[in-house]
Amino acid sequence: MNCALAEELRSAWSARSLVWVLTRREVAARHAGTAAGIAWPYLQPLLTVAAYYLVFDVVFGMRLGEHAPTRAVGAFLIVGALPWMAFCDAVQRGMTSLIDAGGLLHKNPLPPVLFTARAVLASALIYGPLLLLVALVYLPAHGLRLAAVALVPLLLLQLLLSLVLAYVLAILAAALRDVVQLVGFLLSVGIYLSPILFPLSLFPENWRWVLWLNPMTGFVQGYQHVLLQGAWPPLAVWTASLAWIAVLALALNVLVDRSRDQLVDWL
Template sequence: MSKLIIDANRSNFSINFKELFAYRDLFFILAYRDLRVRYAQTFLGVLWAVIQPLFTLIIFTIVFGKAIGVSKDIPDNIPYTLYAACGMSAWTYFAFVMNQAGNSIIGAQGMIQKIYFPRLIIPLSKAIVGFVDFGVSFLFILVLMLWHGVIPSGNILFLPFYIFMTILTALAVGIWLSALTIRYRDFQQIVPFMVQFGLYATPIAYPTTLFNEDYRWLFYLNPMTGVVEGFRWSLLGTDPPNPYSWISFGLTVGLFISALYYFRRVERVMADIV
């Protein structure tokens, strides 16, 4: 039997990756449990991963594509539905992980109060669950590409990088929210608003080129802006990501590091205040 030593004097920022690896079975069990619960007793099952973004895509096509005429500004004559679907795929994964990870600690309070394990496993497991929806939505994009006769560009080699940045961004925000929600339960009400606001603040239904270049950099204060543009570039061969994308990526790294630091601080008293 291995000996477990809990050091109260350990640095707030230190992350014991060896300990996280030792609890990998619990990590996968939590992810598997969430998958089963999510799709248990549902008639359509994983098809909901397509239905929900599909209706949003229809609204975007009617409002932005037809009524406002954004489709005229889409580069390289790419069909508007395909253009918006690529953005929706990345955003849907981000929104799911952010929402689920943000409320994950509150939902596991019974387990947290009874046994010890690295609490970081709980929000991290949500990234695995979100991959099911992401995979289904990605297949939907491939179907649209076949339908419109669009061939993936050679930039697809960079797609794994943007998938990684999507995961990192979702976990950065999700870990922050999971720690903040413990102390301030108001964040349970704020998260749905953040998802709705972020959907329109992120250039999913429109390109950033619609806006004056002097103010365009403001969009890249949203970490998901660089990711969404990178998704389109790697899949559809649109214009290369704006150099401002590095602002988004830098913010993502900063958010992730600070999220780990704050989570470690709260973890010490988590069982007492959850």
Template sequence: MSGVGTHRSNTTMRQGPPLSMGKNVLYKYGNSMISLFRKLLANRSLLKNLVIRDLKYRYVGSIAGFLWSVIHPLVSFVSYTFVFTVIFPTRLGPESGTDSFAIFFFCGFLPWFLFSDTVMRNCLAISDNAQLITKTIIPAEILPISITVSNFVHHLIGLGILLLVLIVFYSVHLSVLWIFLYIGMTLMLAQGIGWIVAGLHVFVRDTIQALQILLFLWFWFTPVLYSLDRLPANIRVFAEFNPMAVIVTGYRNSLLDRAQPDPLEVTLVLAASITIFIIGALLFRHAKPAFPDVL
């Protein structure tokens, strides 16, 4: 009996350190995320000023100024409508939720552009603001976040124009409220990846070129120009592993009142977005002490 007791005691001792180590890691990462949110809260005025600076910088020296943020999506929508209605008339199946390819395309393009443009601009957030990093005590994490918030503001303008078109020429239902869930997942996913590429670009300046190619390929694996329902079953299985495929499809369905979100798909993509957000934040936090020495 004493031998059995000793064996159990030894087993317990062997299992102790890994469990303790796991708790310490979770505690450390948890504290890191809490510290990040506290830092954002403490620097909310700085974040606001950086967002305003970014919005103004886009149109500095232009006569129309901020009106360009309305003109650009409006002209884009009219252009796509003309191209896919007059020059290359495209037929959509009943699974598309609309007979207008321009509406179908724009409903998918808005979330994709929010994601891709946020990731691309985040990549340059640190290297383009080297003086702020090396000569001030500004928290480096805030620079990519300010770009994400700025892009979110622009996205709302484009979304507002699209909603106006849908209200006037089609219809909008309560399902449109689901769109905020998909926007939230898009922003978390883009910010997580944005932090990773922003830190990497400080050390490897080829990152921006590689990212352009990656996003170009990623676009074609995302149902912006087509519906997932039209893909062969064996290909659709792989497409559904793409979180942006689920987001773009759900975003479009919310606007066109096609279907309620699939709980399992939404849960998986939400979990993936949160995970990538946390990983990106932790990797960026680990890399940022070396930024001043490299910039």
């Protein structure tokens, strides 16, 4: 198997200045015509997580069981829900990036990966600061611990996972538009197949393997260990996350190689 993926990555790196320009335009397009301006893309997820805290912790005062990472339901939901929203936004926008750029790709021989990278990086510019803001709110409860350093590789690996998965789906969606509807449905139910709405300990032990079929389960577990417990994520978190990235990278390499001469025609 030739290294088609490596060629794509080299193309993206060579055109990194163009990617940055495209990314800034993508972010600007998301708030164009809104009264709140640049604040609007950040306000939407912030208001969502604020609602979790207000409803579950302030109004109802709901509490989790003894074995949960934290007793406050709202505080627990925020740690998993915000990374999940970042993942969904990057994957959904990245998945349709090639279809949206079809006209441009027909006229210009640009590497298709640039447009998927644009969509994923635009999501990162919006959700990355929000995730760091949440970290600044949670980490003081545990003091200055080494575990906080784990947030850096977790965020970078989540960005890489989102990019690789989005590009895989973008190529598949170019070939078959049904992929967009199918993935949209899977993302809508995926939150229920991850330890976001409930601790992993509450899921039946014999069926916990199902949760690991969700590529975000490892990352959510990692964020929960760092932000809710002040602990370094266990080996299972890193193993599952890297395994997902490796499998998707292999799949992407095959797809890029086989679709190279047909991709623009599909669009």
